[in-house]
Amino acid sequence: MDAKTFIDEQIADLKQSVGEGLAINALSGGVDSSVVTVLGHRALGERLKTVFIENGLMRQGEPQRVVKTFAEMGIPVQLIDAKKEFLGALRGLTDPEEKRNAITRTFYATVFGKLVRETGAKHLLHGTILTDIEETVAGIKRQHNILSQIGIDPEKEFGYQVLEPLKTLRKDGVREVAKALGLPPEITQRIPFPGPALATRIVGEVTEERLATVRAATAIVEEELGNTGAFQYLAVLLNDRATGIVNGKREFGQIIVVRCIQSLDARTATPVELPWEVLKRICERVTAIPDVNRCLYDLTPKPPATIEYI
Numbered sequence: 168m169d170a171k172t173f174i175d176e177q178i179a180d181l182k183q184s185v186g187e188g189l190a191i192n193a194l195s196g197g198v199d200s201s202v203v204t205v206l207g208h209r210a211l212g213e214r215l216k217t218v219f220i221e222n223g224l225m226r227q228g229e230p231q232r233v234v235k236t237f238a239e240m241g242i243p244v245q246l247i248d249a250k251k252e253f254l255g256a257l258r259g260l261t262d263p264e265e266k267r268n269a270i271t272r273t274f275y276a277t278v279f280g281k282l283v284r285e286t287g288a289k290h291l292l293h294g295t296i297l298t299d300i301e302e303t304v305a306g307i308k309r310q311h312n313i314l315s316q317i318g319i320d321p322e323k324e325f326g327y328q329v330l331e332p333l334k335t336l337r338k339d340g341v342r343e344v345a346k347a348l349g350l351p352p353e354i355t356q357r358i359p360f361p362g363p364a365l366a367t368r369i370v371g372e373v374t375e376e377r378l379a380t381v382r383a384a385t386a387i388v389e390e391e392l393g394n395t396g397a398f399q400y401l402a403v404l405l406n407d408r409a410t411g412i413v414n415g416k417r418e419f420g421q422i423i424v425v426r427c428i429q430s431l432d433a434r435t436a437t438p439v440e441l442p443w444e445v446l447k448r449i450c451e452r453v454t455a456i457p458d459v460n461r462c463l464y465d466l467t468p469k470p471p472a473t474i475e476y477i
């Protein structure tokens with residue numbers, strides 16, 4: 168793939184598909200949705216409305232950081248607070264597929280449906296990539312951002328058409344395009360982060376309290392492993408508890424799993440052999456989070472494991 172040719176073709180395609188109408192897209196700040204945002208704005212200018220949906224499942228400080236980065240590139244991004252909708256839809260759910268389904272429906276039907284009606288947009292630009300499609304079609308996982316590939320007609324169900332300019336690329340291709348578009352390194356070199364966000368890293372029910380725990384652990388892991396050059400590193404909150412001793416007292420506390428993997432395109436992955444010192448420091452910091460008394464390092468490659476936990 169030649170990145171410059173790809174960019175020209177996608178801009179022309181977007182212009183043609185959207186015509187004189189309005190389009191909307193949701194930016195998460197990841198490289199996929201960032202590339203779509205820039206392609207879309209180059210193709211459609213002010214006829215593309217870009218929103219950042221604050222779903223309550225994001226990492227520390229993420230919504231504000233993303234809005235600021237794009238403002239600096241001259242692209243206005245509107246922050247939409249939809250925390251209540253998402254947390255409400257997730258309440259009481261523990262099954263991974265039901266959780267993903269709740270996030271999909273809240274995102275596309277509830278929150279986006281409303282925005283689309285308000286703006287009159289007929290097209291939604293989405294950052295789906297080839298790996299998302301392949302894994303969904305193969306039945307490995309129901310990615311949150313796949314609709315037509317799994318037989319949902321968004322026009323019929325939600326009243327808009329989805330355009331997926333990156334659907335022929337894998338992650339490495341998207342990064343090449345991002346560089347060619349002149350996106351800053353904090354975006355082109357950003358580690359992948361899933362659409363359903365921290366919900367993919369909470370086994371069991373997603374609550375505000377449990378989100379706060381995994382969010383704190385994520386911040387520590389990202390800080391400690393940011394210089395490893397690994398493909399992805401993350402923290403997961405398990406649904407089990409374990410006995411520990413805190414301030415001389417027995418406590419039935421929470422368990423955090425740390426994952427750090429090397430991968431080319433997320434289809435397969437191998438765990439990184441982190442130095443013992445680094446692992447020990449992460450363990451110390453993570454177990455200082457209130458109510459957490461165990462920290463485990465996951466050695467499982469993909470397959471048999473996936474990268475995320477739900």
Ligand code: XMP
Binds near residue numbers: 363475
């Ligand atoms: P898994 O867990 O399936 O993840 O091995 C493979 C890669 O995809 C990311 N991932 C997602 N990305 N929506 C996304 O946009 C999702 O629903 C989703 N689930 C997983 C994951 O972080 C990894 O890089």
